[in-house]
Amino acid sequence: MGDLVLRDDRDGVTTLTINRPDKLNALNVPVFEELDAHIASIETDTDGVGCVVVRGAGRCFSAGHDLGDIAAGEKLPRPNFQPLVIERLANLPQPVISAVHSHCYTGALELALAGDIILASENAKFADTHAKWALTPVWGMSQRLPRRVGKTKAAEMMLTAQTYSGRQAEVMGLANACYADDGFYDAVNAFTKTMLENSWFSLRALKKLLLDTDGLDLTSGLAHEIYKSQGVGPDMRDRIAGFGKK
Incomplete structure (x- = not known):
């Protein structure tokens, strides 16, 4: 396993950390390859893994799909690779929590939407910027976002490419909860601990x-x-x- 997605197992919680902080955790094919390998290991370990937390290293969750990779022409290991990995993450038997701080744009939002629960910091910045770059979604935005926030709010987010804070995300139902930046991951840990006290x-x-x-x-x-x-x-x-x- 490489070091683009780090895995930490503690007290029944498996944390997967996107680890390209120098690139604001932009999502490229190698990141998805490592993420896919971790998911394959987790999905059969229901005795050891009670829930999964997906987060980003450094300054943000993720700035989104690596535009440099798009421009260069991505070499995928199989067709539709990234959306299939996101679907596999969403379909893990264990609950999945997306812990979002700072940037969570477009492809990163599509990844976060694979979580059953989204927890946000106050400095979180959610946006769908497909329209800004003359792109249309293929990683699930048009399906998962309306199911999360409703059709009209999803249309607003997708058509305007506006950015929404952690508090705004909480109000619209995109995020289940919004916590202060200081101690954000302590709050995430407390959330998972409470959940895992259940069966x-x-x-x-x-x-x-x-x-x-x-x-x-x-x-x-x-x-x-x-x-x-x-x-x-x-x-x-x-x-x-x-x-x-x-």
């Missing part, structure tokens, strides 16, 4: 339920929940017994 079985089952029923009408979704959910976890009896002893 890891349930975290995975709930995520799968949300993914499997996305886009279904109410009747179909309810039927899926009743007949196709994951049921009871192996830790249910111990958890209920422990509650009874309190």
Whole structure:
């Protein structure tokens, strides 16, 4: 494994850090290759990995798709490589949290949107700048952004290429929470710690339920929940017994 995406495992949390701080963590093909390799390792390790945090090294989350790579002509290991990696990240069995500080533009926002939860610092800067560069999205922006913030707000973001702060992102529902810049990652750690106190079985089952029923009408979704959910976890009896002893 190289050093463009760093992996840290601690207390059930696997942190993947995009590590091109000299390039503002711009996303190139080698970054996606390393990210893909990490995801392949994580997706089968549900006993050791309770959740995944994606973040950026240095000054920002990521300035987005490396425009230099686009201009030079990217050499992909297979067609549609980057969106497939983002989809694989989004479909991990474990919950995925995108921890965004400072720049999170365009391709980086598409990567962040793969997270089940987005946590932002106050200095976060979210934008979709496809229109500024005469580009159209192919990494999921037109589908994931409207599902996150609603069609009209997504249209505003995509058509104006405006930048939105962490607080604005929280208000519009793009970010689940916004924290002060000082202590941002302490807040992220506290969030993951609280979440992982719950049943890891349930975290995975709930995520799968949300993914499997996305886009279904109410009747179909309810039927899926009743007949196709994951049921009871192996830790249910111990958890209920422990509650009874309190």
